[in-house]
Every structure is written in C-alpha cells, then in structure tokens.
Amino acid sequence: MRASGRLAGLRSAAHLPGRIPGPRSAVRFAVTLAALAAVVQCTIWPPATAVIAAEGLIILGILLALDMPWRAPRATMWRWLRRQLPSWLTGAVGTAAVLAALAVPAVPSAWIAVTGLVAVAAAYLIAIPRS
Amino acid sequence: MNEAPRAGRHALTWRLSPRARQLATVALIAIAAAIIAGRPAVMLLAAPAMAALAATVPGTRPRELEMAVTAPVARCFEGEDIELHVTVACAQRLDEIAMSLPVPAGCELAVGPAAQVTADAAQMRADWTLRAAWWGRHRPGPVQIRCRARGGMWQAELVCPIGQVEVYPRAERFRARLVPADLLRRIGEHAARAAGDGVEFAGIRSYTPGDRPRDVNWRVTARRGRLHVNERAAQRAADLVVAVDGFSAAGPPGDTTLDLAVHGAVALADGYLRIGDRVGVVLLGGIPHWLGPSAGHQHFYRIAEALLDARQDSAVTPDMGRIPRAALPPGALVVVFSPLLDKRALDIIADLRERRFPLVVVDVLRHEPQIRRRSSVGVLALRLWRLDRRALRLSLTELGVPVVTWDQPRGPHGDEPDVPDSLDAALAPLRRLPMLARRP
Numbered sequence: 001m002r003a004s005g006r007l008a009g010l011r012s013a014a015h016l017p018g019r020i021p022g023p024r025s026a027v028r029f030a031v032t033l034a035a036l037a038a039v040v041q042c043t044i045w046p047p048a049t050a051v052i053a054a055e056g057l058i059i060l061g062i063l064l065a066l067d068m069p070w071r072a073p074r075a076t077m078w079r080w081l082r083r084q085l086p087s088w089l090t091g092a093v094g095t096a097a098v099l100a101a102l103a104v105p106a107v108p109s110a111w112i113a114v115t116g117l118v119a120v121a122a123a124y125l126i127a128i129p130r131s
Numbered sequence: 132m133n134e135a136p137r138a139g140r141h142a143l144t145w146r147l148s149p150r151a152r153q154l155a156t157v158a159l160i161a162i163a164a165a166i167i168a169g170r171p172a173v174m175l176l177a178a179p180a181m182a183a184l185a186a187t188v189p190g191t192r193p194r195e196l197e198m199a200v201t202a203p204v205a206r207c208f209e210g211e212d213i214e215l216h217v218t219v220a221c222a223q224r225l226d227e228i229a230m231s232l233p234v235p236a237g238c239e240l241a242v243g244p245a246a247q248v249t250a251d252a253a254q255m256r257a258d259w260t261l262r263a264a265w266w267g268r269h270r271p272g273p274v275q276i277r278c279r280a281r282g283g284m285w286q287a288e289l290v291c292p293i294g295q296v297e298v299y300p301r302a303e304r305f306r307a308r309l310v311p312a313d314l315l316r317r318i319g320e321h322a323a324r325a326a327g328d329g330v331e332f333a334g335i336r337s338y339t340p341g342d343r344p345r346d347v348n349w350r351v352t353a354r355r356g357r358l359h360v361n362e363r364a365a366q367r368a369a370d371l372v373v374a375v376d377g378f379s380a381a382g383p384p385g386d387t388t389l390d391l392a393v394h395g396a397v398a399l400a401d402g403y404l405r406i407g408d409r410v411g412v413v414l415l416g417g418i419p420h421w422l423g424p425s426a427g428h429q430h431f432y433r434i435a436e437a438l439l440d441a442r443q444d445s446a447v448t449p450d451m452g453r454i455p456r457a458a459l460p461p462g463a464l465v466v467v468f469s470p471l472l473d474k475r476a477l478d479i480i481a482d483l484r485e486r487r488f489p490l491v492v493v494d495v496l497r498h499e500p501q502i503r504r505r506s507s508v509g510v511l512a513l514r515l516w517r518l519d520r521r522a523l524r525l526s527l528t529e530l531g532v533p534v535v536t537w538d539q540p541r542g543p544h545g546d547e548p549d550v551p552d553s554l555d556a557a558l559a560p561l562r563r564l565p566m567l568a569r570r571p
C-alpha cells in the first residue's frame with residue numbers, strides 16, 4: 001500500500017496525466033520543418049520531376065501517419081490506416097493531375113504568378129480559421 | 132461519485148485539426164516557392180497535400196455525441212478498486228475516437244491504459260479501474276474525449292467530469308488495552324476498579340449474606356476457618372478521544388506524518404469501537420472539527436469521513452476551549468497523534484493536560500531532515516535537531532504526558548526498514564503507567 005502510494009506520488013510529481021494519444025506539438029513542428037526543408041531543397045536544387053512527385057507523396061504519407069495511434073491494438077491500427085487510404089489516394093490523384101498539367105506547354109507570365117500567389121495567401125487566411 | 136456526471140447528448144464543435152493546418156502550411160509554402168522561384172515542378176510537393184485537404188475538408192459531420200458515464204463506487208477504502216466506464220456514441224462513423232483519463236495523485240491505474248482510442252467506429256466504450264492508494268477526497272478525470280472526422284481533418288473535443296471519490300483510511304488491527312482511570316457506568320469490556328459481575332478476578336473478602344455460593348473460595352475458607360468469597364471487577368466501557376494534528380504534514384506524498392496520524396486514529400477507533408467503547412475524534416488544524424464520542428459500527432464510518440477533512444492547510448489557531456463538553460467528556464482518554472512540529476499543537480497538548488485529561492501523545496514523525504552526505508555541518512545540525520526533539524519529548528513527559536514514538540524515524544539516507552511498527556507494540560509500554568493501567 002505504502003509503496004504504491006509512493007509510486008502514485010512519483011507519478012504525480014512527474015506530471016504524467018492521462019493524455020490523448022497523438023504527437024506532441026514539438027514533434028509535429030519538427031516534421032513540418034523537415035517537410036519545408038524538402039520544399040526548399042527541391043526549389044534550389046531541383047531533382048527530376050518524378051522524384052519531386054514521389055517526395056510529395058512521401059511527405060503526405062508522413063504527415064498522415066503522424067497521428068497514428070501507435071499504442072492501440074493492432075486491429076484498431078489497421079482500421080485507422082484503412083481510414084487514411086482515401087486521403088493518400090486523393091493526394092496521388094492530385095499529383096497525377098499536376099504532372100499532366102506540367103506536360104502541357106505554357107507561356108510564363110508575371111501577372112499569372114502574382115495572381116496565383118495572392119490567391120494562395122487569401123485561401124490560407126480565409127479558409128483556415130485561426131481559433 | 133458525489134457530483135452528477137455529465138451524461139446525455141452533447142453538441143460537438145468541430146474545428147480544423149492540427150493535421151489540416153500542417154498540410155495547409157506545407158502546401159502554401161510549396162506553392163509560394165514554386166511561384167517565386169518560377170519552378171512549376173515544385174507544385175508537385177503541394178499537390179498531394181492540397182488534394183487531400185480538398186477531398187476531406189467539406190462534408191457533413193455529426194452534430195452531437197451521446198455520452199454515458201458509469202461510476203458505481205463513490206466511497207471506498209484504501210487499496211480498493213474503483214471502476215469507471217465511459218461510453219460515447221454518435222450518428223455516423225468517425226475516423227477516430229480517443230478518450231483519456233487523468234489519474235489524480237492518490238490513485239493509480241490498475242486496469243486499462245489511461246488513453247484509449249478506437250478507429251473507424253460510431254461508438255466507443257472505455258473502461259478504467261483505479262486503485263485508491265491514499266485516503267482522501269480524490270477527483271479522477273475529467274475524461275477528455277476527442278473525435279476526428281473527415282479524414283482526420285476535423286476534430287471536436289469534449290470534457291466529461293467524473294466527480295469525487297471518498298477514500299477512507301484503512302484501519303490496522305489494534306487491541307484496545309489502554310483505559311482511562313474513570314470508566315463509564317456503561318457495561319463494556321474493560322475491568323473497572325469497582326467490584327461487579329465481571330469475569331476478571333479482583334480480590335478475596337469475607338462472606339456476607341447474599342453472596343452466591345459459587346463465589347466461595349474453598350481453599351482460603353479452609354485455611355482461615357471462615358467463609359471467603361472471590362470478588363470480581365465490574366466490566367465497564369471507556370471513552371476515547373483521538374486528536375489528529377493536521378497543522379503540519381512532513382514526508383513524501385502518501386507517507387506524510389498526517390497519513391500516519393490518520394491511520395493511527397482509525398486503528399484506535401476501530402479497536403475501541405469493536406469492543407463497545409465510545410470513540411470521538413478531534414481534528415486540530417485550521418478550524419477545529421470534532422465528532423463527539425459514540426459507540427457502534429456506524430460511528431466508525433462517521434469517524435473515517437470526518438478524518439477526510441484533516442487534509443487542510445490553515446493558519447488558524449484553534450481554541451480548544453470552544454470544543455464542547457460532549458466532544459471531550461471529562462475523564463476520557465485522549466490520544467494525540469502529532470509529529471510535534473507545530474507550536475500550536477504543543478500548546479493544545481499542554482492545555483489538555485492542564486484540564487486533567489488522561490493524555491497520550493503518539494509521535495508520528497518518521498522522517499528526519501535530509502542532509503548532504505559527508506557534510507560535517509549537516510551532521511552537526513542533525514545532531515542538534517535530534518537533541519531538540521529529545522528535549523521536547525522530555526518536557527512533555529515532565530508535564531505528565533507520556534510520549535511514544537510510532538515507527539522509529541528513518542535515518543537521513545533512508546537506511547532503516549520501511550515497515551511501520553504496529554500501533555499495539557508502540558503503545559505497549561504505556562500499559563504499565565498507573566494513570567492508564569488496567570485496573571486492578
């Protein structure tokens with residue numbers, strides 16, 4: 001009894017309350033930084049298009065897998081993975097669409113570039129609530 | 132549980148999950164990089180994230196969640212298990228439902244992980260078994276519930292309070308042997324000074340008309356040539372008041388002087404109530420609480436519940452004069468469990484002695500001050516501290532207050548045994564004291 005009480009005391013001192021499983025914010029931040037580093041690397045030293053496409057899908061896979069309930073039973077994990085499959089497949093379809101678009105020759109234009117940039121920034125600020 | 136758990140239907144407030152924000156950030160940076168650097172191929176890094184977001188962000192999500200909490204036990208003793216079941220259900224299947232139970236200090240998780248999760252389900256049941264490690268009022272939870280839907284891009288969180296669990300201190304086996312000089316007129320188990328119909332032999336006297344023939348002591352009668360009879364002591368009940376010093380609590384959590392004092396108090400209460408004596412309790416510390424002496428098994432639970440209030444910090448000095456006569460009946464044996472660290476407790480002990488209560492102090496300090504190894508100043512300070520403690524005990528003994536130490540204090544490095552001596556053994560030397568000794 002006394003030993004168990006001491007254990008409980010140690011646990012309370014170590015601040016280990018029951019926490020909903022998921023990556024800590026520091027881990028999430030580190031993974032985001034790694035993904036951004038890949039973006040910068042592809043921008044400065046662009047590899048082959050197929051490699052970039054593969055990198056994009058790998059980044060998506062890693063970001064999806066970050067929330068995996070690692071300590072859950074195996075059946076729960078499989079169900080969870082199956083549930084992520086549509087997201088990853090949609091990403092693959094998106095990659096294929098961009099690959100197809102890149103195959104079409106286009107004339108570069110500064111106006112198109114600026115408009116695209118503003119549209120992306122507006123979409124991010126408006127669509128993603130800040131709560 | 133004392134507080135009604137939050138069961139029923141609850142509206143869900145959906146927000147974008149951290150995953151959605153992360154995907155959006157990566158996509159935005161990749162698109163910006165592609166536009167600024169003029170490299171359309173970099174769009175391939177943004178495309179999967181954007182597509183995943185576009186596919187899962189819109190759509191319907193369940194608006195409410197049905198929750199049911201089952202916590203059958205609101206009161207228990209130390210070491211007993213408390214089962215908790217939380218069930219949540221909603222109208223449509225969710226990507227993930229996760230529940231987590233923060234375990235309070237004083238409880239430990241016996242069965243089930245603190246955090247439980249299920250995937251691709253419309254309902255979930257989480258079962259936990261908590262084991263009460265320390266006495267006191269504990270508040271497990273609240274249970275945190277997180278639901279994720281639409282590819283994990285949306286999430287809703289709920290908090291479900293569980294309520295309060297009262298954990299009573301467990302009583303050690305104790306034989307009530309200390310009795311005050313003045314016993315009640317009620318029939319009990321203790322041999323009184325007066326003659327009566329008990330079973331305890333009290334003496335021999337000459338036969339008087341009316342004595343029962345079965346009481347004749349034939350051996351003495353034959354020797355003296357006159358009829359002599361055996362006298363027996365009356366069996367009477369005693370009054371006991373247990374005082375718990377809650378002014379200070381030294382030691383690690385779950386093993387403080389207050390914990391030891393409370394365990395001693397319940398052991399005494401259980402031992403005396405078991406043989407029909409009346410037991411009361413007085414909590415010293417802050418505003419004094421008391422429970423007048425009473426007998427019976429139910430009174431043990433009243434005492435155990437009253438002792439839960441002992442864990443309070445307060446700077447108020449109690450006025451023992453205000454405790455009514457019913458709480459401290461004259462002649463009652465008063466046992467004070469105290470670490471003798473607070474001057475207010477010492478003043479109260481002196482006051483009780485001046486009021487001529489038969490008084491016993493049980494020193495419950497088990498931990499000596501920690502000193503650094505190989506510190507000569509520390510060793511000297513520890514020696515001074517020990518001398519000071521010895522002087523304090525001696526001054527109380529000179530006042531006529533016997534002081535016993537329950538469980539020898541551990542050394543500064545914790546090298547002594549961890550198992551406390553039984554309270555019976557600690558109080559055994561007092562049975563020889565005239566004030567408290569059994570009569571005759």
